[in-house]
Every structure is written in structure tokens, then in C-alpha cells.
Amino acid sequence: MPSLNDIRSTFLDYFARNGHRIVDSSSLVPRNDPTLMFTAAGMVQFKNLFTGVEHRDYTRATTAQKCVRAGGKHNDLDNVGYTARHHTFFEMLGNFSFGDYFKEQAIPLAWDLLTKEFGIDPDRLLVTVYHTDEEAVKIWKAHAGLPDERIIRIATDDNFWSAGPTGPCGPCTEIFYDHGDHIAGGPPGSPDEDGDRFIEIWNLVFMQYEQFEDGTRRDLPNQSIDTGMGLERIGALLQGKHDNYDTDILRALIEASAQATGTDPDGAGNIHHRVIADHLRSTSFLMADGVLPGNEGRGYVLRRIMRRAMRHAHLLGASDPLMHRLVPALVRQMGQPYPELVRAQAMIEDTLLTEETRFRQTLERGLRLLDDELAGLPAAAALPGPSAFKLYDTFGFPLDLTQDALREKGRSVDVAGFDAAMAAQKAKARASWAGSGETADAAIWFDLAERVGNTEFLGYETESAEGQILALVRDGTEVSEATAGQKVQIVVNQTPFYAEAGGQVGDTGQLTTASGRARITDTRKVGGVFIHFAEVTEGSVSRGAGAGLAVDHERRSLVRANHSATHLLNEALREVLGDHVAQRGSLNAPDRLRFDFSHNRALDADELDKIDARVNHFIRQNAPISTRLMTPDDARALGAQALFGEKYGDEVRVVSMGEADTGKGNNGRTWSIELCGGTHVAQTGDIGLFVITGDSASSAGVRRIEALTGAAAFAYLKGQDRALAESALALKASANDVPGRVRGLLDERRALQNEVAQLRRELAISGGRGSGAAEPAETVNGIAFVAQVLSGVSGKDLPSLVDTHKERLGSGAVLLIADTDGKAAVAAGVTSDLTDRVSAVDLVKSAVAAMGGKGGGGRADLAQGGAKDVSGADAAMSAARDILGAAS
Ligand code: SER
DSSP states (O other), rough: OOOHHHHHHHHHHHHHHHHHHHHHOSSOOSSSOOOOOOOSSSSGGHHHHHSOOOOOSSEEEEEEEEEEEEEEEEEEEGGTSSSSSSOOOEEEEEEEESSSSOOOHHHHHHHHHIISSSSSOGGEEEEEEEOOHHHHHIIIIIIIOOOGGEEEEOOSSSGESSSSSSSEEEEEEEEEEEETTTTOOTTTTSSSTSSSSSSEEEEEEEEEEOOOOSSEEEEEEEEEEEEEEEEEEHHHHHHHSSSGSSHHHHHHHHHHHHHTOOOOSTTHHHHHHHHHHHHHHHHHHHHTOOOOOOHHHHHHHHHHHHHHHHHHHTTOOOOOOOOHHHHHHHHHTTHHHHHHHHHHHHHHHHHHHHHHHHHHHHHHHHHHHHHHHTSSSOTTBBBBBBHHHHHHHHHOOOOHHHHHHHHHHTTOOOHHHHHHHHOOOOHHHHHHHHHOOHHHHHHHHHHHHHHOOOEETTTTTTEEEEEEEEEEEETTTEEEEEEOOOEEEEESSSEOOSSEEEEEEEOEEEOOOOOOOOEEEEEEEEEHHHHHHEEEEEEETTTEEEEEEOOOHHHHHHHHHHHHHHHHHHHHHHHHHHHHHOOEEEEEEOOOOEEEOOOOOOHHHHHHHHHHHHHHHHTTTTEEEEEEEOOHHHEEEEEEEOOOOOOOSSSSSEEEEEEEOOOSSSOOEEEEEEEOOSSOOOGGGGGEEEEEEEEEEETTTTEEEEEEHHHHHHHHHHHHHHHHHHHHHHTTTTTGHHHHHHHHHHHHHHHHHHHHHHHHHHHHHHHTTTSOOOOEEEEETTEEEEEEEESSOOGHHHHHHHHHHHHHHOOOEHHHEEEEETEEEEEEEOGGGTTOOHHHHHHHHHHHHTTTHHHOOOOEEEEEEEOOOOOGGGHHHHHHHHHHOOOO
């Protein structure tokens, strides 16, 4: 009996042998289709190849595609567990032709695989075709020899396939298997077609049109093929089972659930095991593709599925969280074809454990409340909307979980009442928000959030994706279109652009629609709405259009490296300076990073060196950087660094960086654990290099470190190196000797300066004669008087020069005027034997006044003052002579 893994390989190998490229499954989060919540068919990743927008180096492909049908248009969630063939997660096998072969080959390829490779009895197969598709009928007859009664013409949409309201589409032919008349049910198209006798196993779509929003349909440039066969269905058939849940992979998961709960896999709890097995697959695969539980969009669908499974685990009597314990069984079954499961295993287990632990805290109380409400209702009455809303709002019961719980009791929920209660709560939130004094400009974003919902961020996983333009805002007003040259703010339903937060700058890049292009110059957010600041560069962009969104990869990579380095710096600071270091602010820009932290003194060179060295050590470990989601309390218990005073929601992203486990007994070690919503490199080695370029005080008790990483750090160091080399060359020394030589030169310079000053003084005293003889004195009123204008002497040297003159004179008065940097400094001295006749203070004051200045002061034997310039020096000397002349 072939396993599902065997069947998957047989399928892919068969088409590879027939000229098809085996292409990996794409992510469950579609990047090229903004209208889809999850990838729900094999053709999703090829959508643009059918329409001719994109070309690849192959025209035939085959895939086993991961699919989730649990949200948006395709939603099988409610039926899972209760039926034989509904899943939230399944694999779709498919073969594709992009303008290569068409019906004439697609039908024979499918027929031969089923009847020859898989050995299915041809007599048990029958097909449907679109009622007008005579060509398909002819091929079926010719190649498979099917008689008319086993080719059923269907006129409905059942045989016309499209992925959504727009996009590639076409008529299809479906292959059915007849399980035999012992099972109830009629052939397709008959009134009892829903029975289980005739089961559809393969759908071959003849892609030939593209459907547009305005209802028109155009021929595709090339006729193409898209086929889809559920692996679980064909598996059930080939394994001789009638129920997909009896196929090997799902059976193994059901048994794992039974074993972990000590219950019978086929007993009363069988439905619970089926739900758990299915939901374990969808939740784990979604998380492996980057979706994490949340309160919005995809994250909320994931949480709904998780909680539904968790309630069934609770119904099985599991006293501890169960789901995370089943992940190893899933990895055993599916880790080989899907290695992303292995890579994400620890994160998936952690997240499931956190979610289940938290949900269990309210689950029982919620279920009790539900029972109490039901007890007060007439038999079979629907649960009133407000009660369902209370379960949702207070106990975290998604609506479909309540519906699932009621289904077992034959009851339903008043959904309109639930919606009304939800709308009333939103209105209340809006009213209290409007009253909080926010600016009118911000109000437009709140209204938008209400109308179009929060933006879904895809940028942890991808740098390019398609989104749908939901709103355009120009100068605070909504517009339906913006044209080339206009600046506009754009809101889309999902985006890879990071909106500025937590110190990380917003992304920039390009937005492209069918009618135009815009440059995104910044991204910010108000509440949950991401605002793309754009400038339309070509044509026009309009509301409702699908838009290709591409983040500037270079810039984002630089930002990422800087952000990760900031975490490492935070850790290194704590190691080197102490645990008191706490983040006070940060900037993670493409060209630099900045980190403010509490510390009340400057860092010395040793400390800076140690910090630099430590960060670079972390980088060289090239350790993985991982992200998990948990409650703020759990994160703190783990030792996560959180911003003090920051408000966190129900769950936080926790980014950890650590030493890789070498497998040689070191077991790895996590150095840095931080709450962080930013984007990071995958491995610390991606940072490349780290260098501190500045350390300064930011405010009282807060230091600021500035640093560079990667190529910028290298360029900085090279620049320093070059400057050193140039200095060495100029000094004719080796680089290592430069500091010693510079110190020596400085000492020498200081000595020379002293010598020059001394010589200047001597020169000044000698009146510039160079003979060493003193300036001759004149005699005024019997007092020897020396008056001199000096240049190249600084004001502070004047007092000692005055003293020198006084010494030489023995008895007398001195007036010196120095021309220093265009200003005049004045000093006067009187030998002590004369101070009772004349005061130096009077000499200075009269001189300064004569030079047009004011003031001057000191003692009777030595006084100083200053004036604007030396142009009045002669007048100053005369004024001094007058004072001396008037002396008693
Ligand atoms: N797109 C078609 C389907 O999902 C065939 O692959 O059924």
C-alpha cells in the first residue's frame, strides 16, 4: 500500500518524466494575490504566468502545493472533523502548462497516470465536462475510450473554474471514482450527487480566459493547463479507504492524539482526534510560513483554528496543553518533504504551548457560562448574539468555536446579534478615541481603520508582495486617484513595507499598478493602518487597484543589520557596564545606528574597546536569530529586555540571538532576548562588522553610542587607516610609532613655544633693539618713565614685563600697551617708593580713557586695562605723562 509520501513522489516523478519542472510548494501566504487570504490551490503561485505578466525558464511545471482553506472565500473550517473529506490543510498535486500543451495532452497525461501508474480500474472512472466543451468529450472518447454515459455534461459553475472573482479561468473536466453501488449517492449532476458513492478525484482546468473586475472576460495570450488533485483523496483511494482521515499521515496524527490523551482513537472521542489532527497540520504549517496568532487577519484565523483544536483537546479530557506535544509526530510524518516544518519546530511548539496555556485559563469558565446561558433558553433556541459576543470578548471564544460547541447540542448562534454587539463595541471605542484629543488629521486614519481594517504586515517574511489599494489620501482628504507628480498617502490591505516603530525607520521602495508607478518615500502607521508616503512617478494609481509592492532591498538589509546589532550592543553594554543599563531610545537607520541607555558617566577607552569586541564576538558566532510570540509575562520570565514603561499588547514578539549549538556539548546559549517588533537578519554573521564611532551624553544620566555596521563600518575603519598611514608617511614613521612621535612633537612644540615667549619678552624689554639694553627712560616731573607699544606679546605677559622694567628702573613708572589680535591690552606699574605720589591705577585709567576705552584697575603698583585697539597709544602715553606731571 503506497504511503502518501510515496504517492506524492510518484506523481511528481511522473510529470518530471513528461517534461515538467518540479517546483517547490509556495508559501501558504500568497505573495502575488492580494485577494486571497491563504494559498488554496496549486495555481496560485503561477497566476501571473497564465496571464502572461511573468515568464520563467519553464513552460511545464508540477507541484505538491500546501493549501489552507480556512478563511476568506475558501473556508472548510466548520465541517472539519465531521466529514470524510473536509480539511483546513491539505496538499494539492498538480501539473501545469503555460502556453505549452492544452487539452489534447492534459487529458491523456492524467488518464495514464491514474490507470497505468496508479493502476486504478478504468471501469470505475467517469468524468464531467463543461456542457459546451465538445473538444474535451472527443479527447476522452479517443484516448480513454469512455462511453457517452460516463462523460457527463455539466452546465453549471461546477465545471467552470476560477480562483476568485478576477484572474485566469476556464472550463474544466473532473475525474470521478465510483466506489460502487453499496454506497449511497448518484453521479455528478444528479439530484443525489452529494452522496459518497461518486467522489471527485482530479480537476483539469483548461485556462483560456482572464476575468476582469468590470465583468468582462478576455482570451488569455496562451491557452494553458492547471490541474489539481487532493493528495488525501487520491491517497484514500489508493490505500483502499473511504475516509481521508484513514490515510496514513492523518491516521498517525490521530493515533498520536489518542496516545497523548490516553484515549481510544476510534472511540467516542474520534471527532476530537480528527479535528486535532487536521488543525495540527494547518496551524503548524501556517506558523512555519510566518503566520503567528493575532487578533487580526491571518493571525486571527490561525488563532481560531488553534482554539478550536484546543477545545477539542479539552473535550478529550486532556488536563495539560496537548497540541505542542503532537508536533514531533507531525514532523516525523511530513518534515522530510517540507523541511520548513523541521526548521520551525521549536517555534511552533513554543507558540502552541503559550496559546494553549493561556486559552485554558478562560476556556472552562467560558464553557460554564455557555452552559448557564443555554440552561435558561427554550430547547433548540439559538444562543443570543450578546452572549456569543461576551464569550468572544471576555473568554476569547472565536464565533466559530462557539458555533462548533453548539453544533454538538443541535443549536446555533444568532449571528446577526453577534455582529450587532461587535459593531456597538467598535462604535464605543471610536467615541472614546475621538474624545481623546487626537488631531483631526489622525481621525481620517481611524475612520479608515474602521472601514478597511488594519493593514496586514508581510514584511517579516518577504520584501515584495501584492496588495490592493484600499485608500488614497491627499492633503488630509480621501481621493480616488493620484497622478504623476502628486504626493499621496496610500493604504493597502497587506504590505511588506515596515512602518517606522521601535527606532527602526520606515521602509522605502516602489509601488506598481497596471496604470502607474509610485515611489514610496516612507512608511508610518497610525494604530494598525500602515501609511505609505508616495510620490506618483508615472501614470496614475487608483483606489481598488492591485499593486505590486517592492521594498528597497539594499536599504532594508542595512536597516536590518543595524537593528540586530543594536540588540547585541544592548547585551554587550550590560555585560561590560552592569545590569543597570536600560535602553532609553534607539535609531536603526540604513546608514547608522544610535543607542541611548541609562548610565551616569562617560565610558573610558577600555570599556568602549570591550563593548566593541564583545559585539564583534557575537557577530562572528554567526548564531541564528529567532522570533517567537508570547505573553509579556512569559517573555519577562524568559529574561527578555523590555522597554520600561512601554505598553505591550496581549502578546509580544520576542527576538532571541544566541550562540549556535556546535553539537560538541556547548548546547548553545542565548545572549540577547528582547521584545521587538522590528526586522532582523537571519544570522548574527550577516551584520558583518560593528564599530563604535561616538560616545556622548544624551541627557542627564543617559549616554548615547553611535555605531556603524557592515560595509559602512568597514569604510569607516579604512578611512581611519588611511589617515593613520598618511600621518605615518608625513612623520616618516611606522604606523605603530605615530602616537609616540606625535606626543614627542607636542612636547617639543610646547618647549619651543615657551622659548619663543621668553625671547619675545626679552626683545620687548629691549625695545626691539636686540642688544639686550633696556629702553631708555624719560623723566617726567622727576619720575623715570618708560612707555612702550609692543606687538606680538599677549596681554597676560604684560604684568611680568612691567615688573622687569620696574626692576631695571629701580625707581620709576611704566606704561605698556600691547597689540594682541587687534585689541589693545594696557598695563602700568609704579615702583613702591613712588606709589604714595602716583598710582598705577590712575595711569591705566587715564591711558585707557585716552584710547577711547573704559575702566581699568588693580593695585597702586600694578594695574591693567584694555581698549578697542592701539590707535590711541600716543594719546594714552601723553595722558600718562600728564598724570605723572601732576604728581606731588
Ligand atoms: N485550480 C483548480 C482547483 O483548485 C485545479 O488545480 O481545483
